[in-house]
């Protein structure tokens with residue numbers, strides 16, 4: 001994990017409300033300042049993750065998302081704006097976050113994570129936020145995270161349900177332990193409400209803040225299942241697959 | 252649930268469907284009667300056999316085995332279909348296909 005970076009007086013004042021949070025304090029805040037998080041896609045889920053990491057003072061955010069804003073993104077992608085339909089989503093998101101908190105560095109990568117760019121993207125990353133709509137991309141991030149022993153927080157949603165899990169390589173199940181093959185029958189477009197995406201995104205951001213700052217323990221071989229239709233939250237226990245082709249050898 | 256039901260010796264369990272499976276099943280939970288000694292994998296195959304065709308591709312791979320990406324929980328514990336875990340009266344089995352979303 002990145003080294004803590006001492007806070008300036010201006011930062012102490014900006015983060016005053018959260019410095020008093022038990023378990024965070026100036027030390028945790030300095031760790032947030034020294035950290036880099038790669039956010040894969042800044043749509044409904046990832047955009048919310050990125051927003052709360054920027055607000056919390058995570059020093060550097062790398063936002064990877066290809067393509068330009070479309071009207072039908074706007075039910076959930078709240079870093080964007082209607083007059084800017086047709087303009088790069090990564091760039092819009094970066095600009096919005098920079099407005100929210102100019103003290104953090106935001107790097108916009110106008111491309112999705114792929115075999116071509118992943119090595120470069122994870123090079124200077126401490127934690128990965130996995131928020132892509134395709135499993136191929138999530139499993140690629142998972143392999144990179146395990147190879148580099150880097151924590152990954154996986155945030156997902158479908159209709160009014162969400163799921164969240166944290167991969168701590170060598171300690172917890174990785175994504176390939178949970179689904180060794182790409183699930184079939186997953187459609188690129190699926191039903192969802194923006195408030196559901198944002199709920200899962202907030203939970204993901206919180207998980208990343210815990211990992212970086214040491215504020216508290218992240219999920220440990222658990223998956224959080226959120227049934228937002230009935231406001232029911234449930235944690236289930238997952239386990240490493242000793243035969244996992246990705247993390248089976250990792251201790 | 253014809254293939255699963257042996258009324259004289261059956262045990263009652265509950266199956267919870269989440270996410271895509273809930274949509275495909277058209278319900279969130281159902282009571283199912285199974286034979287004593289029924290494994291988790293047999294339950295999944297039985298549910299697929301009794302379905303009108305919408306659940307099957309989510310539950311089973313083309314070879315008819317429980318899909319590798321199907322997440323199965325008995326109570327709050329993950330169980331892999333290959334484990335041969337046997338069900339007990341009153342078990343609550345949760346079935347979930349992984350979600351992505353973005």
Ligand SMILES: [Zn+2]
Nearest residue numbers: 174177244247
């Ligand atoms: Zn694994």
